[in-house]
Amino acid sequence: MSDKKLIIIGLVIFFVIVAFPLWYHFLFHGGKAAPAPELELTDKAKAAKVCVRSTQYMTAEHMQLLDVWRESVVREAERVYVSPDGKEYNMSLSNTCLDCHSNKAEFCDRCHNYASVRPYCWDCHIDNPKEKS
Amino acid sequence: MLELAIKGTKRYYGWMTFLLAVIGAGFLIYLWQLNVGLRITGMSRDASWGFYIANFTFLVGVAAGGVMVVLPYYLHDYKAFGKVTILGEFLAIASVIMCMTFIIVDLGQPMRIFNVFLYPTPNSVLFWDTVVLSGYLLLNIVIGWNVLEAERNNVHYQQWLKPLIYISIPWAISIHTVTAYLYCGLPGRGFWLTAILAPRFLSSAFASGPALLVLLCLIIRRVSNFDPGREQIQSLAKIVAYAICVNVFFFLCEVFVVFYSQIPEHMDHFKYLFVGLHGKGAYVPWMWASLILMVIGIILTVNPITRKNEGVLAVACMVIFFGTWIDKGLGMISGGFTPNPLHHINEYIPTLPEITIALGVWAMGFFILTVLFKIAVGVKEEVRA
Amino acid sequence: MDSSRRRVLQLLGLSALGLTTKPIRDAFAQEEEQVQAQFKKGENALTAQQWAMVINTRAFESEGDLEPLIEACHKIHNVPKLENKNHEIKWIWPEPYHNAFPLKAGRFLSEEVEHRSFLVLCNHCENPSCVRACPTKATFKRESDGIVLMDFHRCIGCRFCMAACPFGARSFNFRDPRPFIRETNKQFPTRMKGVVEKCNFCAERLAVGQMPACVEASEGKLTFGDLYDPESEVRELIRTNYTIRRKQMLGTEPSVYYIV
Known part of the structure; x- marks a missing residue:
């Protein structure tokens, strides 16, 4: 050696x-962790109280949920989601998710930036369906 | 054995630096392409494949051509080729890596390439092409490396390699057959829709691959103490001679069928390439050059007097290499797309950025080839000493 | 290196490999939760065994008559308008007779047909060569209604489908299309650079009970329906008119019929 x-x-x-x-x-x-981002809910989201699934499930699994949604909508022609409590939703990122969470910057981006993930959803899906232009 | 690749002369390092510079230039342009999309190429809605796929197709041939030294040695026990089989295998490795890189630079969404394995689709020829190319790469790495290491240690190579070597022979045929099937199974593309395409690809492969090997052997003899051997080079030259004759014959078969039948769907592409169609004919001089080069190649390699003169042989091999490159590289792809299925004529001309990226890929291939050949030659020198 | 040390290293490596299986086990655990939810079609969704279109080309006098149909389609699907011909994206567009039907072009064609514009689009073939070619199933024939669709999430942009399509129906995004979309329809996604796209027979409109946009805008000159329903309007038209299809001899079985 x-x-x-x-x-x-x-x-x-x-x-x-x-x-x-x-x-x-x-x-x-x-050595201190950056403060966890605070997510803002729109009035509409607050009024609705629940999302398509429990908050905990959505926080952890929304990407899997969206992946299953896209599979169903694009490939199986089934566009209606029946949640475990029997409510029906149109499976659409821009037209359903962002209808409530119309504040993408304070809701989606804040957390994605914190976790340093850059989902390319917005390359195609319109991120401000409600704003004019 | 890798250490053999880092001990070299000034000239060796100079060559490698030059290659690295070309790779770097290509890579920078590729980053640009990645950022803005394939709009920096000359490809269009009508000619949806171009220079990248053309070079890919040609290089699959060079990779398959390596089998022309492996087959006589292992199947026919032609002892002379024992000296050069490793060169054929290493050439195959470098070529297949270039092929894969050309596919990747051609993709619109390269980061999704693993979708091919995530959603395997047996009805797609492209799926099979990735399978056979990766398989061929793996086979050649395993076989080449182990046989060379055994030679270095003065022992016989491992017994379990034998079946792999036998598998690698039909496998080489398969890579180019499957590559031809990419094209010849498409309805509505009259230029490619012919059963002779795979045989034509193979014959041009067995001309261009061994022609490059002859050139490489001549270079190795000049720059190292290892002589691949006169008999070896002559045998390779005979293979080149037969293959280029067969290639031109197959081409003429196609020309006969197309022009005797007079079916416009098939004829228009040939007309576009060789005489121009509706005033468009950027490839006309190239295609005639290719044909003339191949004919010169035939004359020089078939005639024993010219073949036995190694200086002339070197010229013949270069001529054949470039002739087949134009034929398969340039003409085969753009000719198939012009005129388009609606009979519009929209010429494809590669752009400068596109050519730079392609040169970068070639340089990368030659970088790998130089490293591998440096190792192989180093071992040969060691064993001889 | 002695063999016992090598053995220890091997074991360590294997255990490290074992740890990496955790995400896989987790994924199986999640599947169970997913099962509780269900998917279904919308109540108004239109269904068919194989959607088909009949184009009454006689009803279109000039290219101008086709314009509103093309506009309707390209507008709702966020199809960009690119100046560079090479990079053009089009789902539905006009072609002269001898380009739309290159193998059927007679030499001394009826002048009226010679000057007519023909609407061309994806044929949603029953035996599509593009689907055969795609290496990732990003383009696929939908079992439920025979529409040839694209999954833009999955497309790797290899353009094999473009080489395979004998109708030139497919476009590739050579660049980011967004800056070239004049008026964005916010209900529908755009595409990204590097993927192939084409007509989707308005799958998103059929799902909510609407006819395709071009059919709606055609005021009856285009008819849409189920090819395998003998009572359907398209079958009635095919039965009572002489219709042709593009490059029928190639065996792809196009689902778009032309009354000439």
């Missing part, structure tokens, strides 16, 4: 790079 020194230096550099998010966070942000 004549290259012991080189190997150790290499390993150190490797771990420094791998651990970048950790030490960067501790050095420059004091």
Whole structure:
């Protein structure tokens, strides 16, 4: 093992790079977590009280729900969602979800930005169906 | 064995730096394409495939051509080729990687490429093409690497490689057959709708692949202490000679059927390529050049006097390589799309950014090829010493 | 490296691999919750075994007569208007006879037919070659009503379907279409760059009991209905008129019929 020194230096550099998010966070942000985003509900959403599913389920699984919706609408021609409590909804991101949550910036984006996810839904789906123009 | 690739002469490093620069240029333009879409290419609603897919098609041929050194050695026990099989296998690896890259740069949504495996669709030829290409790549990496390592260690290669080697032979045929099926099974594309397309692809593959190998062998002899051998090069040249003859013959078969039957759907594409149609004919000089190059190639490789002169042979191989590239690369794709199914004529001309990206992919392929050949030649030199 | 150390490393690697299966197990757990909800068709949804269209080309005197139909379609589907011919997106457009029916063009054609404009669109073939070609099932023939549809979420933009379509019915988004949409219909999505698109026989309108936009705008010159319902209006028209289809000899079985 004549290259012991080189190997150790290499390993150190490797771990420094791998651990970048950790030490960067501790050095420059004091190790404190960024405050969780606060989501705003529109009056319409507040009045409705419940979404198509429980709030907890929606927070955790809305992407899976939307994925199942798109599969059903696009491929199976079934566009009506009957929730477990028997209510019916038109499965449409722009026309149903954003009808209540018409404040995309304060509702969708805030959390997506916090989690650093960039869903490409809005490349096609209209994000402000209610605003003029 | 990889360490053999990082010890080289100044010239070796210079070459690699040059390739890296071309790769870099191509990559930068690709980032631009990724950002703004395929509008920076010359492709259109009518010619929906272009330079990328053309080069992909040609390179599948080069990859399949590698089998022309593997087959005689392993099936016919033609001992002389034992020296060069590894070159054929490594050429196949580099070519298949180029093919895959060309497919990726051609996609509108490359980040979704795994949808092909997520939703496997056996009725799509493109699905099978990805399957056979990845399989061929894997086979050649496993076989090439292990056989070379065994040679380095002076032992016989592992027994379990034998069946893989035998599988790799028909597999090579399959990659180009399936690639031809991409085109020749489409209704309403008269230029491609012909059963001779797969055989034509294969014959041009077995001309262009070994022609490139001859050139590479001649280069290796110049820049290293490993001589692939005169007999080997001559045998390869004979393969090239037969294949290019068959290729031109198949082409003439197609020309006969198309022009004797006089069916416009099939004839119009040939007319567009060779004499121009309704005043459009950007490819006319190219197509005639291709035909002339292939005929010169036949004369120079069939005639024993010219074939045995390695200087002339090098010229012949270059001529054949470029002739088949124009035929299969340039003409095959744009000719199939012009005129379009509604008989409008909308010419496809590749743009500069498109060509730069393509050059970048070629440079990447040659980078990989140089690394692999450096290793192979290094091992050969070691063993001989 | 001695063999026992190698063994330990192997075991460590395998256990690490085992940990990665957690998301898969979680996914199975979620399936159960999903089951409670149900999907169904809307109450007004129009259904058919195979939707078909009959175009009475005699009723259209000039290209101008086709304009409102094309406009209606392109407007509600957010089809962009691109200046560059190469990058054009069109779902439905006019063509002269010898381009719409290239194999049927006689040499000395009736002057009236020669000057007539023919509406062309996706034929929603019964045996579609584009569906055969697609490597991801992004374009598919809907079992329930025979519409050839696109799943833009899944399309990888390989354009094999464009090569496979003998009718030139498909367009590719060579660039982001949004800046080129004059007036956005907010009820309908746009497309993104890098995917293929084409006419969808107004699947979104059929789902709520409306006829396709072009049919509605045609004031009776276009007829839409179930090809396999002998009582349907389209069948009545096909029975009583001489109709042709585009490139019928290719065997794709187009569902758009033309009365000439």
